Amino acid sequence: MAFTDLQAKARRHLWPHYTEMSRVEDGSLPVIVRGDGCTVEDAHGRRFLDGLAGLFCVQIGYSHGAEIGRAAAAQLEELPYYPNWSYAHPRAIELAAEVADLAPEGLERVFFVSGGADAVETAWKLACQYHQERGERRWKVVSRHMAWHGTSLGALSINGVPGARLPFEPLVPGAVRTRNTARFRRPAEETDAQFCAFLLDDLEQAILREGPSSIAMVIMEPVQNVGGALTAPAGYFEGVRAICDRYGILLCADEVITGFGRMGEWFASTRYGIRPDLITCAKGLSSGYAPIGAVIASEEMAAPFLERGSMFLHGLTFGAHPVSAAIALKNLEIMRRERIVEHVAENQGAFEATLRQLLSLPIVGDIRGGGFFYTIELVSDPDTRETFDAEQSRRILHDFVSPRIFDSGLICRTDDRASPLLQLSPPLIAGQAEFDRITAILGDALTEAGKLLP
Numbered sequence: 220m221a222f223t224d225l226q227a228k229a230r231r232h233l234w235p236h237y238t239e240m241s242r243v244e245d246g247s248l249p250v251i252v253r254g255d256g257c258t259v260e261d262a263h264g265r266r267f268l269d270g271l272a273g274l275f276c277v278q279i280g281y282s283h284g285a286e287i288g289r290a291a292a293a294q295l296e297e298l299p300y301y302p303n304w305s306y307a308h309p310r311a312i313e314l315a316a317e318v319a320d321l322a323p324e325g326l327e328r329v330f331f332v333s334g335g336a337d338a339v340e341t342a343w344k345l346a347c348q349y350h351q352e353r354g355e356r357r358w359k360v361v362s363r364h365m366a367w368h369g370t371s372l373g374a375l376s377i378n379g380v381p382g383a384r385l386p387f388e389p390l391v392p393g394a395v396r397t398r399n400t401a402r403f404r405r406p407a408e409e410t411d412a413q414f415c416a417f418l419l420d421d422l423e424q425a426i427l428r429e430g431p432s433s434i435a436m437v438i439m440e441p442v443q444n445v446g447g448a449l450t451a452p453a454g455y456f457e458g459v460r461a462i463c464d465r466y467g468i469l470l471c472a473d474e475v476i477t478g479f480g481r482m483g484e485w486f487a488s489t490r491y492g493i494r495p496d497l498i499t500c501a502k503g504l505s506s507g508y509a510p511i512g513a514v515i516a517s518e519e520m521a522a523p524f525l526e527r528g529s530m531f532l533h534g535l536t537f538g539a540h541p542v543s544a545a546i547a548l549k550n551l552e553i554m555r556r557e558r559i560v561e562h563v564a565e566n567q568g569a570f571e572a573t574l575r576q577l578l579s580l581p582i583v584g585d586i587r588g589g590g591f592f593y594t595i596e597l598v599s600d601p602d603t604r605e606t607f608d609a610e611q612s613r614r615i616l617h618d619f620v621s622p623r624i625f626d627s628g629l630i631c632r633t634d635d636r637a638s639p640l641l642q643l644s645p646p647l648i649a650g651q652a653e654f655d656r657i658t659a660i661l662g663d664a665l666t667e668a669g670k671l672l673p
Protein backbone atom coordinates (compact mmCIF):
# COMPACT_ATOMS: atom_id res chain seq x y z
CA MET A 220 0.00 0.00 0.00
CA ALA A 221 1.37 3.44 -0.93
CA PHE A 222 2.47 5.67 1.95
CA THR A 223 -0.20 8.29 1.27
CA ASP A 224 -2.89 5.58 1.45
CA LEU A 225 -1.41 4.25 4.69
CA GLN A 226 -1.39 7.74 6.12
CA ALA A 227 -5.01 8.33 5.13
CA LYS A 228 -6.09 5.02 6.67
CA ALA A 229 -4.08 5.67 9.85
CA ARG A 230 -5.68 9.11 10.15
CA ARG A 231 -9.11 7.57 9.92
CA HIS A 232 -8.72 4.29 11.83
CA LEU A 233 -5.56 3.81 13.87
CA TRP A 234 -5.42 4.58 17.57
CA PRO A 235 -1.74 4.27 18.51
CA HIS A 236 -0.59 3.67 22.08
CA TYR A 237 0.66 6.59 24.19
CA THR A 238 0.72 8.83 21.11
CA GLU A 239 -0.79 12.28 20.71
CA MET A 240 -3.60 12.03 18.15
CA SER A 241 -2.24 15.22 16.59
CA ARG A 242 0.69 13.13 15.30
CA VAL A 243 -1.68 10.82 13.44
CA GLU A 244 -3.60 13.82 12.15
CA ASP A 245 -0.54 15.73 10.93
CA GLY A 246 1.07 12.64 9.38
CA SER A 247 4.21 12.83 11.54
CA LEU A 248 3.74 9.34 12.99
CA PRO A 249 6.65 7.29 11.58
CA VAL A 250 5.56 4.18 9.70
CA ILE A 251 8.25 1.52 10.11
CA VAL A 252 8.12 -1.02 7.32
CA ARG A 253 11.12 -3.35 7.70
CA GLY A 254 14.21 -4.11 9.73
CA ASP A 255 17.55 -5.88 9.62
CA GLY A 256 20.30 -6.19 12.22
CA CYS A 257 20.05 -3.15 14.51
CA THR A 258 18.36 -1.06 11.81
CA VAL A 259 14.76 -0.29 10.91
CA GLU A 260 13.47 1.49 7.82
CA ASP A 261 10.46 3.76 7.46
CA ALA A 262 7.99 4.06 4.61
CA HIS A 263 10.14 6.79 2.99
CA GLY A 264 13.17 4.48 2.90
CA ARG A 265 14.91 6.35 5.75
CA ARG A 266 17.02 4.00 7.87
CA PHE A 267 17.38 4.32 11.63
CA LEU A 268 19.70 2.71 14.12
CA ASP A 269 17.26 1.34 16.66
CA GLY A 270 18.72 2.44 19.97
CA LEU A 271 15.66 1.19 21.86
CA ALA A 272 15.30 -2.35 20.41
CA GLY A 273 11.69 -1.61 19.49
CA LEU A 274 10.43 -1.18 23.03
CA PHE A 275 13.33 -2.71 25.00
CA CYS A 276 12.63 -6.11 23.46
CA VAL A 277 14.28 -7.02 20.14
CA GLN A 278 17.26 -8.77 21.74
CA ILE A 279 18.39 -10.66 18.60
CA GLY A 280 17.84 -7.75 16.20
CA TYR A 281 15.65 -7.74 13.12
CA SER A 282 17.35 -10.31 10.85
CA HIS A 283 15.96 -13.58 12.20
CA GLY A 284 12.44 -13.32 10.77
CA ALA A 285 12.93 -16.12 8.24
CA GLU A 286 14.30 -18.64 10.75
CA ILE A 287 11.72 -17.74 13.38
CA GLY A 288 9.05 -17.71 10.68
CA ARG A 289 9.87 -21.33 9.80
CA ALA A 290 9.41 -22.34 13.45
CA ALA A 291 6.10 -20.45 13.56
CA ALA A 292 4.92 -22.01 10.27
CA ALA A 293 5.80 -25.53 11.48
CA GLN A 294 3.83 -24.91 14.68
CA LEU A 295 0.86 -23.54 12.74
CA GLU A 296 0.80 -26.67 10.62
CA GLU A 297 1.14 -28.97 13.63
CA LEU A 298 -1.18 -27.26 16.13
CA PRO A 299 -2.20 -23.62 15.53
CA TYR A 300 -3.94 -23.19 18.84
CA TYR A 301 -4.71 -24.95 22.03
CA PRO A 302 -5.13 -23.45 25.48
CA ASN A 303 -2.91 -24.00 28.44
CA TRP A 304 -6.10 -24.00 30.47
CA SER A 305 -7.01 -27.53 31.64
CA TYR A 306 -4.67 -28.84 28.90
CA ALA A 307 -1.03 -28.60 27.92
CA HIS A 308 0.79 -28.79 24.60
CA PRO A 309 4.40 -29.65 23.82
CA ARG A 310 5.72 -26.12 23.20
CA ALA A 311 4.33 -24.83 26.51
CA ILE A 312 6.01 -27.67 28.37
CA GLU A 313 9.31 -27.33 26.50
CA LEU A 314 9.37 -23.56 26.96
CA ALA A 315 8.58 -23.84 30.67
CA ALA A 316 11.53 -26.22 31.09
CA GLU A 317 13.81 -23.94 29.05
CA VAL A 318 12.86 -20.79 30.98
CA ALA A 319 13.26 -22.59 34.31
CA ASP A 320 16.70 -23.74 33.17
CA LEU A 321 17.76 -20.15 32.45
CA ALA A 322 16.15 -18.66 35.58
CA PRO A 323 18.01 -18.22 38.87
CA GLU A 324 18.24 -21.34 41.02
CA GLY A 325 15.06 -22.39 42.77
CA LEU A 326 12.70 -20.70 40.30
CA GLU A 327 11.20 -23.71 38.59
CA ARG A 328 7.51 -23.18 37.86
CA VAL A 329 6.43 -21.08 34.84
CA PHE A 330 2.98 -19.56 34.22
CA PHE A 331 2.70 -18.08 30.72
CA VAL A 332 0.83 -14.89 29.89
CA SER A 333 0.53 -12.50 26.93
CA GLY A 334 2.86 -9.68 27.99
CA GLY A 335 4.44 -7.65 30.77
CA ALA A 336 1.36 -6.13 32.44
CA ASP A 337 -0.30 -9.55 32.37
CA ALA A 338 2.75 -10.95 34.13
CA VAL A 339 2.58 -8.27 36.84
CA GLU A 340 -1.17 -8.81 37.37
CA THR A 341 -0.58 -12.55 37.53
CA ALA A 342 2.25 -12.21 40.04
CA TRP A 343 0.04 -10.08 42.29
CA LYS A 344 -2.81 -12.59 42.18
CA LEU A 345 -0.46 -15.51 42.64
CA ALA A 346 1.11 -13.85 45.68
CA CYS A 347 -2.35 -13.24 47.22
CA GLN A 348 -3.50 -16.79 46.60
CA TYR A 349 -0.20 -18.27 47.81
CA HIS A 350 -0.75 -16.58 51.18
CA GLN A 351 -4.36 -17.68 51.21
CA GLU A 352 -3.40 -21.30 50.55
CA ARG A 353 -1.25 -21.02 53.67
CA GLY A 354 -4.08 -19.58 55.72
CA GLU A 355 -3.18 -15.89 55.54
CA ARG A 356 -5.10 -13.00 54.00
CA ARG A 357 -2.60 -10.61 52.38
CA TRP A 358 -3.42 -8.37 49.43
CA LYS A 359 -1.17 -5.29 49.34
CA VAL A 360 1.84 -4.71 47.09
CA VAL A 361 4.80 -2.41 47.65
CA SER A 362 6.44 -0.91 44.56
CA ARG A 363 8.83 1.99 44.04
CA HIS A 364 8.10 5.59 43.07
CA MET A 365 8.14 6.14 39.30
CA ALA A 366 8.59 2.42 38.55
CA TRP A 367 6.74 1.27 35.43
CA HIS A 368 4.89 -2.02 35.76
CA GLY A 369 2.30 -1.81 32.95
CA THR A 370 -0.99 -0.14 32.15
CA SER A 371 -3.86 -2.60 32.72
CA LEU A 372 -5.75 -1.61 35.86
CA GLY A 373 -4.04 -3.98 38.30
CA ALA A 374 -0.58 -3.36 36.92
CA LEU A 375 -1.37 0.36 36.74
CA SER A 376 -2.26 0.37 40.43
CA ILE A 377 1.24 -0.95 41.14
CA ASN A 378 2.76 1.42 38.57
CA GLY A 379 4.65 4.21 40.32
CA VAL A 380 4.29 6.85 37.59
CA PRO A 381 1.63 9.30 38.87
CA GLY A 382 0.84 10.78 35.45
CA ALA A 383 -0.08 7.35 34.10
CA ARG A 384 -2.37 6.56 37.05
CA LEU A 385 -4.17 9.81 37.72
CA PRO A 386 -7.00 9.79 35.15
CA PHE A 387 -7.99 6.27 36.20
CA GLU A 388 -8.08 6.62 39.98
CA PRO A 389 -9.35 5.18 42.22
CA LEU A 390 -7.48 2.06 41.17
CA VAL A 391 -7.14 -1.36 42.81
CA PRO A 392 -6.68 -0.73 46.54
CA GLY A 393 -3.60 -1.91 48.36
CA ALA A 394 -0.77 -0.47 46.26
CA VAL A 395 1.89 1.06 48.49
CA ARG A 396 4.94 3.06 47.36
CA THR A 397 8.50 3.24 48.64
CA ARG A 398 11.53 5.23 47.50
CA ASN A 399 13.43 4.31 44.37
CA THR A 400 17.23 4.28 44.13
CA ALA A 401 17.70 7.63 42.31
CA ARG A 402 21.08 8.84 43.52
CA PHE A 403 22.04 11.74 41.28
CA ARG A 404 20.63 14.43 43.55
CA ARG A 405 21.38 12.86 46.92
CA PRO A 406 23.92 14.69 49.11
CA ALA A 407 27.43 14.35 47.64
CA GLU A 408 28.91 13.23 50.98
CA GLU A 409 26.41 10.40 51.45
CA THR A 410 28.11 6.98 51.31
CA ASP A 411 26.73 3.89 49.60
CA ALA A 412 26.05 2.33 52.99
CA GLN A 413 24.19 5.43 54.25
CA PHE A 414 22.10 5.64 51.08
CA CYS A 415 21.31 1.95 51.29
CA ALA A 416 20.25 2.23 54.97
CA PHE A 417 18.08 5.24 54.12
CA LEU A 418 16.27 3.33 51.36
CA LEU A 419 15.78 0.19 53.42
CA ASP A 420 14.44 2.21 56.33
CA ASP A 421 11.91 3.83 54.00
CA LEU A 422 10.79 0.40 52.79
CA GLU A 423 10.48 -1.00 56.29
CA GLN A 424 8.59 2.07 57.54
CA ALA A 425 6.13 1.77 54.64
CA ILE A 426 5.56 -1.88 55.50
CA LEU A 427 5.09 -1.13 59.21
CA ARG A 428 2.74 1.76 58.45
CA GLU A 429 0.56 -0.45 56.24
CA GLY A 430 0.62 -3.44 58.57
CA PRO A 431 3.12 -6.14 57.56
CA SER A 432 0.57 -8.95 57.73
CA SER A 433 -1.50 -7.26 54.99
CA ILE A 434 1.36 -7.14 52.48
CA ALA A 435 1.53 -9.92 49.91
CA MET A 436 4.58 -8.87 47.90
CA VAL A 437 7.23 -6.29 47.13
CA ILE A 438 7.89 -5.74 43.41
CA MET A 439 11.05 -4.12 42.06
CA GLU A 440 12.92 -3.97 38.78
CA PRO A 441 16.57 -4.97 39.18
CA VAL A 442 17.37 -1.75 37.28
CA GLN A 443 14.48 0.72 37.33
CA ASN A 444 13.70 2.10 33.89
CA VAL A 445 11.66 5.25 34.59
CA GLY A 446 13.88 7.73 36.38
CA GLY A 447 16.70 6.50 34.16
CA ALA A 448 18.37 3.08 34.51
CA LEU A 449 18.45 3.34 38.30
CA THR A 450 20.78 0.78 39.81
CA ALA A 451 20.81 0.06 43.53
CA PRO A 452 23.62 0.66 46.03
CA ALA A 453 25.59 -2.33 47.28
CA GLY A 454 23.66 -4.31 49.87
CA TYR A 455 20.25 -2.99 48.84
CA PHE A 456 18.70 -6.16 47.44
CA GLU A 457 20.11 -8.27 50.29
CA GLY A 458 18.44 -5.78 52.64
CA VAL A 459 15.14 -5.92 50.74
CA ARG A 460 15.24 -9.72 50.89
CA ALA A 461 15.89 -9.62 54.66
CA ILE A 462 12.96 -7.23 55.23
CA CYS A 463 10.65 -9.41 53.12
CA ASP A 464 11.73 -12.50 55.08
CA ARG A 465 11.23 -10.70 58.41
CA TYR A 466 7.57 -10.02 57.59
CA GLY A 467 6.72 -13.08 55.46
CA ILE A 468 6.41 -10.97 52.30
CA LEU A 469 7.17 -12.33 48.81
CA LEU A 470 9.71 -10.58 46.61
CA CYS A 471 9.00 -10.22 42.90
CA ALA A 472 11.72 -9.08 40.49
CA ASP A 473 10.04 -7.38 37.53
CA GLU A 474 12.42 -8.40 34.75
CA VAL A 475 10.20 -7.39 31.85
CA ILE A 476 13.05 -5.22 30.56
CA THR A 477 16.09 -6.69 32.31
CA GLY A 478 15.29 -10.36 31.58
CA PHE A 479 16.83 -12.31 28.72
CA GLY A 480 20.24 -10.76 28.51
CA ARG A 481 19.86 -7.00 28.72
CA MET A 482 22.12 -6.74 31.76
CA GLY A 483 24.63 -9.36 30.54
CA GLU A 484 23.04 -12.28 32.40
CA TRP A 485 19.94 -14.24 31.40
CA PHE A 486 18.25 -12.59 34.37
CA ALA A 487 19.49 -9.47 36.13
CA SER A 488 18.46 -11.03 39.45
CA THR A 489 21.54 -13.23 39.06
CA ARG A 490 23.78 -10.23 38.41
CA TYR A 491 22.52 -8.30 41.42
CA GLY A 492 22.07 -11.25 43.81
CA ILE A 493 18.35 -10.53 44.25
CA ARG A 494 16.96 -14.00 45.20
CA PRO A 495 13.31 -13.31 44.28
CA ASP A 496 10.35 -15.62 44.92
CA LEU A 497 8.85 -14.55 41.60
CA ILE A 498 10.11 -13.10 38.34
CA THR A 499 7.87 -11.34 35.85
CA CYS A 500 9.18 -11.29 32.30
CA ALA A 501 8.01 -10.74 28.71
CA LYS A 502 9.63 -8.67 25.91
CA GLY A 503 13.00 -10.43 25.38
CA LEU A 504 11.49 -13.90 25.92
CA SER A 505 10.53 -13.84 22.23
CA SER A 506 12.72 -10.85 21.27
CA GLY A 507 9.38 -9.21 20.52
CA TYR A 508 8.77 -11.61 17.59
CA ALA A 509 5.55 -12.77 19.33
CA PRO A 510 3.51 -11.53 22.28
CA ILE A 511 4.34 -13.71 25.27
CA GLY A 512 5.29 -13.20 28.90
CA ALA A 513 5.69 -15.33 31.99
CA VAL A 514 5.72 -15.46 35.75
CA ILE A 515 8.45 -17.72 37.06
CA ALA A 516 7.76 -18.89 40.60
CA SER A 517 9.90 -20.59 43.19
CA GLU A 518 9.34 -24.17 44.24
CA GLU A 519 8.27 -22.85 47.65
CA MET A 520 5.51 -20.84 46.02
CA ALA A 521 4.20 -23.83 44.11
CA ALA A 522 4.42 -26.09 47.18
CA PRO A 523 1.09 -25.21 48.88
CA PHE A 524 -0.75 -25.64 45.57
CA LEU A 525 0.94 -29.01 44.97
CA GLU A 526 0.37 -30.20 48.55
CA ARG A 527 -3.32 -29.39 48.44
CA GLY A 528 -3.75 -30.23 44.76
CA SER A 529 -5.40 -26.84 44.37
CA MET A 530 -5.78 -24.61 41.34
CA PHE A 531 -4.38 -21.11 40.81
CA LEU A 532 -7.56 -19.16 40.05
CA HIS A 533 -6.24 -17.37 37.00
CA GLY A 534 -6.13 -18.00 33.26
CA LEU A 535 -5.81 -16.39 29.86
CA THR A 536 -6.98 -17.69 26.49
CA PHE A 537 -3.62 -16.84 24.95
CA GLY A 538 -1.35 -17.90 27.83
CA ALA A 539 1.40 -20.07 26.27
CA HIS A 540 -0.13 -19.72 22.79
CA PRO A 541 1.56 -22.53 20.79
CA VAL A 542 2.85 -20.21 18.06
CA SER A 543 4.19 -17.66 20.57
CA ALA A 544 5.78 -20.49 22.56
CA ALA A 545 7.40 -21.95 19.41
CA ILE A 546 8.75 -18.49 18.54
CA ALA A 547 10.09 -17.95 22.07
CA LEU A 548 11.80 -21.37 21.97
CA LYS A 549 13.44 -20.51 18.66
CA ASN A 550 14.46 -17.10 19.98
CA LEU A 551 16.14 -18.65 23.01
CA GLU A 552 17.85 -21.20 20.76
CA ILE A 553 19.24 -18.35 18.63
CA MET A 554 20.31 -16.43 21.72
CA ARG A 555 22.21 -19.45 23.02
CA ARG A 556 23.69 -20.31 19.62
CA GLU A 557 24.89 -16.77 18.93
CA ARG A 558 26.10 -16.24 22.51
CA ILE A 559 24.02 -13.07 22.77
CA VAL A 560 24.12 -12.85 26.56
CA GLU A 561 27.90 -13.41 26.61
CA HIS A 562 28.21 -10.71 23.93
CA VAL A 563 26.47 -8.21 26.23
CA ALA A 564 28.65 -9.20 29.19
CA GLU A 565 31.79 -8.82 27.08
CA ASN A 566 30.81 -5.52 25.40
CA GLN A 567 28.95 -3.60 28.08
CA GLY A 568 32.18 -1.94 29.24
CA ALA A 569 32.93 -0.72 25.70
CA PHE A 570 29.38 0.62 25.31
CA GLU A 571 29.55 2.51 28.59
CA ALA A 572 33.06 3.84 27.90
CA THR A 573 31.97 5.11 24.48
CA LEU A 574 28.88 6.82 25.90
CA ARG A 575 30.92 8.37 28.70
CA GLN A 576 32.72 10.54 26.14
CA LEU A 577 29.51 12.60 26.25
CA LEU A 578 30.24 13.59 29.85
CA SER A 579 32.57 16.28 28.46
CA LEU A 580 29.44 18.18 27.32
CA PRO A 581 28.18 20.58 30.03
CA ILE A 582 24.55 19.61 29.32
CA VAL A 583 25.25 15.96 30.24
CA GLY A 584 24.98 15.54 34.00
CA ASP A 585 25.10 11.79 34.42
CA ILE A 586 25.43 8.54 32.48
CA ARG A 587 24.29 5.44 34.31
CA GLY A 588 23.09 1.90 33.82
CA GLY A 589 24.79 -1.33 32.85
CA GLY A 590 24.61 -4.13 30.30
CA PHE A 591 23.05 -2.70 27.15
CA PHE A 592 20.76 -0.38 29.13
CA TYR A 593 21.89 3.20 29.78
CA THR A 594 20.48 6.61 30.58
CA ILE A 595 21.92 10.03 29.93
CA GLU A 596 20.57 12.66 32.31
CA LEU A 597 20.61 16.25 31.10
CA VAL A 598 21.16 19.28 33.33
CA SER A 599 20.88 23.00 32.79
CA ASP A 600 23.91 23.61 35.05
CA PRO A 601 26.62 20.96 35.48
CA ASP A 602 27.96 22.45 38.73
CA THR A 603 24.67 22.64 40.62
CA ARG A 604 23.09 19.67 38.74
CA GLU A 605 20.09 21.94 38.21
CA THR A 606 17.49 20.12 36.13
CA PHE A 607 15.38 21.57 33.29
CA ASP A 608 12.28 23.56 34.10
CA ALA A 609 9.09 22.74 32.17
CA GLU A 610 9.82 25.34 29.50
CA GLN A 611 13.37 24.02 28.91
CA SER A 612 12.09 20.49 28.82
CA ARG A 613 9.62 21.37 26.09
CA ARG A 614 11.90 23.68 24.12
CA ILE A 615 15.15 21.73 24.39
CA LEU A 616 14.26 18.09 24.95
CA HIS A 617 11.02 17.76 23.00
CA ASP A 618 11.25 20.43 20.33
CA PHE A 619 14.98 20.19 19.60
CA VAL A 620 16.83 17.09 20.87
CA SER A 621 14.16 14.54 20.07
CA PRO A 622 13.61 15.50 16.38
CA ARG A 623 17.32 16.20 15.85
CA ILE A 624 18.26 12.68 16.97
CA PHE A 625 15.52 11.11 14.88
CA ASP A 626 16.40 13.15 11.80
CA SER A 627 20.03 12.05 12.24
CA GLY A 628 18.94 8.42 11.98
CA LEU A 629 18.77 7.25 15.60
CA ILE A 630 15.78 6.00 17.56
CA CYS A 631 16.09 6.39 21.30
CA ARG A 632 13.71 7.59 23.99
CA THR A 633 13.62 11.09 25.36
CA ASP A 634 11.78 11.10 28.67
CA ASP A 635 11.07 13.82 31.21
CA ARG A 636 8.67 12.03 33.56
CA ALA A 637 11.25 12.19 36.36
CA SER A 638 13.96 14.45 34.86
CA PRO A 639 15.23 15.08 31.30
CA LEU A 640 16.67 11.78 30.10
CA LEU A 641 17.78 9.95 26.99
CA GLN A 642 17.32 6.21 27.25
CA LEU A 643 19.30 3.64 25.31
CA SER A 644 18.55 -0.04 25.04
CA PRO A 645 19.73 -1.27 21.62
CA PRO A 646 19.39 -4.82 20.28
CA LEU A 647 21.79 -7.09 22.13
CA ILE A 648 23.76 -7.75 18.94
CA ALA A 649 25.02 -4.14 18.80
CA GLY A 650 28.80 -3.67 18.67
CA GLN A 651 31.38 -0.91 18.59
CA ALA A 652 30.13 0.48 15.24
CA GLU A 653 26.67 1.00 16.78
CA PHE A 654 28.11 2.41 20.04
CA ASP A 655 30.15 4.92 18.01
CA ARG A 656 27.22 5.94 15.84
CA ILE A 657 24.87 6.37 18.82
CA THR A 658 27.48 8.48 20.61
CA ALA A 659 28.24 10.60 17.54
CA ILE A 660 24.56 11.38 16.88
CA LEU A 661 23.88 12.18 20.54
CA GLY A 662 27.08 14.21 20.77
CA ASP A 663 26.01 16.38 17.85
CA ALA A 664 22.45 16.87 19.14
CA LEU A 665 23.56 17.61 22.71
CA THR A 666 26.31 20.02 21.62
CA GLU A 667 23.70 22.05 19.75
CA ALA A 668 21.18 21.67 22.58
CA GLY A 669 23.75 23.10 25.02
CA LYS A 670 23.73 26.33 22.99
CA LEU A 671 20.02 26.72 23.73
CA LEU A 672 20.65 26.94 27.46
CA PRO A 673 20.97 30.41 29.00
Ligand SMILES: Cc1ncc(COP(=O)(O)O)c(C=O)c1O
Pocket residue numbers: 334335336337339367368369370440444473474475476501502
Ligand atom coordinates in the same frame (compact mmCIF):
# COMPACT_ATOMS: atom_id res chain seq x y z
C1 LIG B 1 9.34 -3.33 34.14
C2 LIG B 1 8.10 -3.43 33.31
N1 LIG B 1 7.07 -4.15 33.76
C3 LIG B 1 5.94 -4.29 33.04
C4 LIG B 1 5.80 -3.69 31.81
C5 LIG B 1 4.55 -3.86 31.01
O1 LIG B 1 4.79 -4.65 29.90
P1 LIG B 1 3.74 -4.67 28.67
O2 LIG B 1 3.89 -3.37 27.97
O3 LIG B 1 4.21 -5.85 27.85
O4 LIG B 1 2.40 -4.88 29.26
C6 LIG B 1 6.86 -2.94 31.29
C7 LIG B 1 6.75 -2.29 29.99
O5 LIG B 1 7.64 -1.65 29.49
C8 LIG B 1 8.05 -2.81 32.06
O6 LIG B 1 9.08 -2.08 31.62
